[in-house]
Amino acid sequence: MELVWRALTTADTPAVAALHHAAETVDDTGELLSEEDFAASFAEADLAGGSLAVLVDDALVAYGLVVPRENPVGTHRVRLDGTVHPDFRRHGIGRELMGRLVALARELHTARHPDMPLVAKTMVESRSAGHVALAEALGFSADRHFYELEVALGESLAQAPIPPACEIVPFSAAHDEEVRLVCNAAFAEHWDSVARSPQEWAASFTNSKRFVPQTSFLALHDGAVIGFVLSRHYPVVEETTGVRELWIGDVGTLREHRGRGVASALLSRTLARAKAQGYQRAALSVDAVNPTRALGVYERAGFRVTRTWIDYGLPVGSSSSPA
Incomplete structure (x- = not known):
């Protein structure tokens, strides 16, 4: 050969x-x-x-x-x-x-x-x-x-409370650069994480056909972004499996606002919006030894491990x- x-x-x-x-x-x-x-x-x-x-x-x-x-x-x-x-x-x-x-x-x-x-x-x-x-x-x-985790969106989803002095709002382009900086800060201590440049950010989110801003949310405190859930949709998954899936690409909260339920509030609203938009499943990936104990947050939201990479x-x- x-x-x-x-x-x-x-x-x-x-x-x-x-x-x-x-x-x-x-x-x-x-x-x-x-x-x-x-x-x-x-x-x-x-x-x-x-x-x-x-x-x-x-x-x-x-x-x-x-x-x-x-x-x-x-x-x-x-x-x-x-x-x-x-x-x-x-x-x-x-x-x-x-x-x-x-x-x-x-x-x-x-x-x-x-x-x-x-x-x-x-x-x-x-x-x-x-x-x-x-x-x-x-x-x-x-x-x-x-770990790769999934949650089915067919059953009722618990609505986590919004922390005091916190506001959950849909993603908007007006916050785009602020979200990039907050994302870089939130992941700064994560293993193998590097800061995303404006060009990388645009390729991953702003200019990406896979980014779905209407199913992404921000947490604000005194008008400033302190947390985020950024979602994507890959049509090939539905074409191949018959399941309409929302991929939750990034979830993060600034260190000083962790432990208050910000991520849980963001996730619950993202999943509720996804269900209302016809998504049947949500999925994401997380470091098995994530320093922010994110795995517990996801499991409490109903996610279960389906694969390990x-x-x-x-x-x-x-x-x-x-x-």
């Missing part, structure tokens, strides 16, 4: 989406992405210097993407994404793909943050035995676990590579 290796281009978007769908049909990780989703991420990526396409007889059989951080602090953790088509697994393609992605990550890192330590990371769904085995065989270690990391020196 002769493999052809080259960088991805935007013309590969349909093939990448089809490959991802074929892999997801087998792997069942819950990571459902459309061609439009890949097009959006490729528009932000350095495809020429940070991607790989693997072809057999001109057909895409594997792909990889290197995703550096814009504003790393302390350590530059570069994410490696990708997959191998199920029909072409067990041929060593995944192992070589990861090795080449690590090398690309080193090159991008050296050009952007040469004085900072580099860690190559890859997210693995805990039940994906082959992916787990590959990461560990290449020397990656499990650095962190993240593992953040695998590999320290990369100037000349090191996976075994």
Whole structure:
């Protein structure tokens, strides 16, 4: 089997989406992405210097993407994404793909943050035995676990009280920059969190087709933002599963206002609005050892753990590579 290796281009978007769908049909990780989703991420990526396409007889059989951080602090953790088509697994393609992605990550890192330590990371769904085995065989270690949680919106939802001197209001563009700054402050002590620049914020929220401001809420104290719930909707989930799902992307409260029920009040109103808008389920992801004890907040709101993702990391020196 002769493999052809080259960088991805935007013309590969349909093939990448089809490959991802074929892999997801087998792997069942819950990571459902459309061609439009890949097009959006490729528009932000350095495809020429940070991607790989693997072809057999001109057909895409594997792909990889290197995703550096814009504003790393302390350590530059570069994410490696990708997959191998199920029909072409067990041929060593995944192992070589990861090795080449690590090398690309080193090159991008050296050009952007040469004085900072580099860690190559890859997210693995805990039940994906082959992916787990590959990461560990290449020397990656499990650095962190993240829970994916869901709550059905069919039954009555408890309405958490609004804390005194606090106001819950729908998200509005007038607060956009303030919310970005509050979000950066709220997540400042979280593991592997970096401040979002105005450009990253716009890509994730303001200019994103997936952001749903009408199902996002802010908590105000004396007119200032102190907490937020920011939601997204991925149509491909409904198209694939038949379930209309609201993805709660970010939930946060400023440190000085925690412990008062701000997040619970925000969540309950978000879920109520989602139910009224026809959503059947809400889902989110949380660090298993979140320092703000967010897991308890979500469980009290009715969320239950459905999946576990593992953040695998590999320290990369100037000349090191996976075994």
